[in-house]
Amino acid sequence: SEELELTHLVGVDHVDQLLHLLEYRGSQKESLEEVVHRFDFESLVEEYGLDSSPEPQVTLKQDYELVLKKDFTEWCSLLASKKIFSFDLETTSLDVHKAEIVGFACCFDDEKAYYVPCGHVERADDQITKEELCEALKAILENPEVKKVGQNLKYDVEVLLTHGVHVRGVWFDTMIAAYLLHPDTGGYGLTQLAKEHLRYEMIEYNEVVQDGQLFSDVSLAEAVAYAAEDAHIAWLLYEKFAPLIEKYELKRVCYEVENPLIEVLAAVEHFGMRLDSTLLESMSKDVAIQLRDLEGRIYGEAECEFNLNSPKQIGEVLFDKLGISTQGVKKTKTGYSxxxxxxxxxxxxxxxxxxxxxxxxxxxxxxxxxxxxxKEVSEVTGRLHTRLNQTIAATGRLSSSEPNLQNIPIQTELGRRVRAAFIPSEGSLLISADYSQIELRLLAHLSGDEALIDSFRHGIDIHERTAREVLDIPEGETVTSEQRRLGKTMNFGIVYGMSGFRLARELGISVGEGNDYIERYFGRYPKVQQYFDSLEKQMEESGEVRTLLGRRRVISEIEQGARDRNFVKRAAMNAPLQGSAADLIKLAMIRMDRVIREESLPLTMVLQVHDELLFELSMNSLAEGNVQHYKLRIQQEMEGVMELSVPLSVGVSSGDNWEEAHS
Incomplete structure (x- = not known):
């Protein structure tokens, strides 16, 4: 019966987990109040007897000054005397290549902020031009000794790049700081941060900019109130967050990784990549023919036509018309999955x-x-400009969007051909540098497991070794490709907390065999098991684990109670490895950017995907023999970015497109 089947599925092995979920852990009133007020769940206040009023909304002391042409030179001298300030641009577009600078806001104390208009319609003759603004501020903004503070500074840095200003000295991005302090919560916009951390309601953009208007149409009185507030709030949040970054021991990842990376990412995004749209259009036509052929074959086998993009109709055909069994298939609101x-x-x-x-x-x-x-190719530059986001993935990994270039399927020949459409600038070559087995190397370093360390130090095939250890294959006997695949699946699966059930599904074996293989794995690599156990204990006791550079992955007590133990275990196991890998590739980006600039190398970093960096090498003034020299230089710099108990390994190759360079 269904009841007996359910009893069988739960089984004795899962009772401890169920009891753990049902445990009463006492009231967590302060945490609950914070969640309730943050997400406006005010209906829960009375039900749970919470404090009905969060900290009162504050009125900030604000002295905002409009800086017009007649006072601009004197104001520039004042700004030049400061060693640190926050700033924010007002522009006409979110597209950094189309955005015209309308004004510059800045702040360097708790009450006073300034707004320099340079493109408003009102009183245009009283304003400096954007060219005069950029020329006057160029030396200050490009001085790495002058510290810059702001919110989502990557945007401002990119806009200034478009206008010929290369910002240096990015010191503190409040959005990044909020993310480092609470990497799992999301919601790092300036308005939300002001409300949450300063109890202050900011002026909304749509309150000052009407439909169909640009910021240049806004009156100067409204503009100074809105723009100076942005710079002011960023400054106040900096003063609030900086001590917290120190308190929670996040200084290294904040000041050595994330903030220096902003300038690097801005340059990578701004440069973009060239796309062979003709190749993609040709491929699209070929695929359209394949799809029509598949449609005909499907309709022929099903003996009826139906909407192939409708899960409901597909379910009806499979389970009703064709009579395929629904046993084990989950039922949804619209039918079977x-x-x-x-x-x-x-x-x-x-x-x-x-x-x-x-x-x-x-x-x-x-x-x-x-x-x-x-369609994503910029009409201004003729290139593709993805966004590399620092505050999306809780582990610290960069994410890619608009478009997402991290999920291009490379398991199939057709998917790999998509990457062939990414090509270098005329007269250039693409170089791909990819860290090999980085998370396994980090696992060896962090766990201190002698067998893993020995494999990497002596260049032993780690997947072959794991297969040999788990399957008891004697030395001298050949490990087959299928056996090596098992070793590879286990090595990478263990890093992500793979269960015996998942391993069984991946390898097409029984769950019992999957559990047995995992048990044998930890038997051969005992310190890996000890390391993961220590992480799980640390997560349960303190609610967080850390990467090599101190990045936090936080799971609150409320989340630990609400989520099953396996989730907490997987997060604890995975975060230090993925997060440390993220820290490492970010350090590599920062180092390569610095080396390229300081030595004027004919290289441009154009993309970061997973553990790979992609560069353009300008061939215009180079002899062919120099390509190998630059490939070796990239490899040496990237392999030397972090010292571990095992060597880092970077594979470097080149080609006339991304797929060829990655091969």
């Missing part, structure tokens, strides 16, 4: 599920990449 896992499971029972999977893969590739990427 037809997600990828379900279709993969059903593929052996009928040809249609496998054909639908193939159709979906091709359809997604066509819509997401072949058809969409050419």
């Amino acid at each position: 037809t997600n990828q896992a379900v279709l993969e499971k059903l593929a052996d029972e009928h040809p249609v599920p496998a054909l639908i999977l193939e159709y979906r893969g091709l359809h997604k590739l066509k819509s997401t990449y072949l058809d969409s990427l050419p």
Whole structure:
């Protein structure tokens, strides 16, 4: 019966986990009050007997000054005397290549802030021009000894790059600081941070800029109130967050990694990549033919036509018309699930599920990449400019958006061909530098496991060794490719907290065998097990774990109580490894940027994806023989960025497109 099946599924092994979830851990009133007021769950205040009023909204002392042409020179002298200030640009667009600078706001004390208009319609003759602004501030903004503070500074740095100003000395981004302090919460916008940390309600953009207007249309009185407030609040948040960064021992990751990275990311995004749109258009036409062919085959096998993009209709065809069993298939509001896992499971029972999977893969590739990427090319630069985000992934990894270049499928030949459309500038070559097995090397270093360390120090194939250890393959006997695949799956799976069930699904073996392999793995690498146990204990006791450079991954007591123990365990195991890998690749970006600038190397960093950095090498003034020299130079710099108990390994290759360079 269904009840007996449920009892069987839960089993004795899961009772401890269930009891753990049901445990009463006492009232966490302060944490609950913070959540309730932060997310406006005011209906819960009375129900749980909470404090009905958060800290009162404050009125800040504000002395905001408009700086017009007649006072600009004197004001510049004042700014030049400061060693640190916050600043914010007002512009006409979020697109950094189209944005015209309308004004410059700055602040360097608790009450006074300034706004220098340079593009407003009102009183245009009384304002300096944007060219005069950039020329006057260039020396200050490009001086690395003068510390710059702000909110989401990458945007401002990119806009200034467009106008010929290379900002140096980025010291403190309040958005980054909020993220480092609370990497799991999200919501790092200036308005929310002001409300949450200063109890202050900021002026909203749509309060001053009406529909159809640009900021240049806003009156100077409204503009100074809005713009100077931005710089002022950023300054106050800096004063609030800086001591917290020190208190929570985040200084290294804040001042040596994340903030210096802002200038690097701004340059990478701003330069962008060249795209062969003609190749993608040709591929799109080919895929359209394949999709039509697949449609015909699916309809023929199903003996009816239906909407291949409708999960509901697919479910009706598979389970009602074709009579495929629904046993083990989850039921949703619209019918039985037809997600990828379900279709993969059903593929052996009928040809249609496998054909639908193939159709979906091709359809997604066509819509997401072949058809969409050419539309993302900037009409200003003729290049593709992805955004590399620092505050999305809780682990510290960069994420890519608009477009996302991290999820291009490379398991298939067609997916790999998409990367062939990313090409260098005319007269240049692409160089790919990719860290090898970085998380496994970090695991060896952090756990101190002698067998892992020995493998990396002596250049032993770690996947072959794991297969040999787990499967008891004697020395001298060849490890097959299938056996090595098991070793590779285990090595990378263990890093992500893979269960015996997941391993069994990946390898097509029984759950019992999967559990047995994992047990044997930890038997061969005992310090890895000890290390993971210590992380789990640390997470349960303190609610956080740290990377090599001190980055935090925080899971509150409320979250630990609400989520199952396996989630907490996986997060504890994974965060220090993924986070340390993130820290390492970011340090590599900072180092490479500095070396390229200081030595005027003919290299430009154009992209970061996972553990890979992509560079353009200008061939215009280079002999062919110099390519190897620069590849070796990149490898040496990246391998020397962090000293571990095992050597870092970077594979470097070059080519006329991204796919060729990555091969």
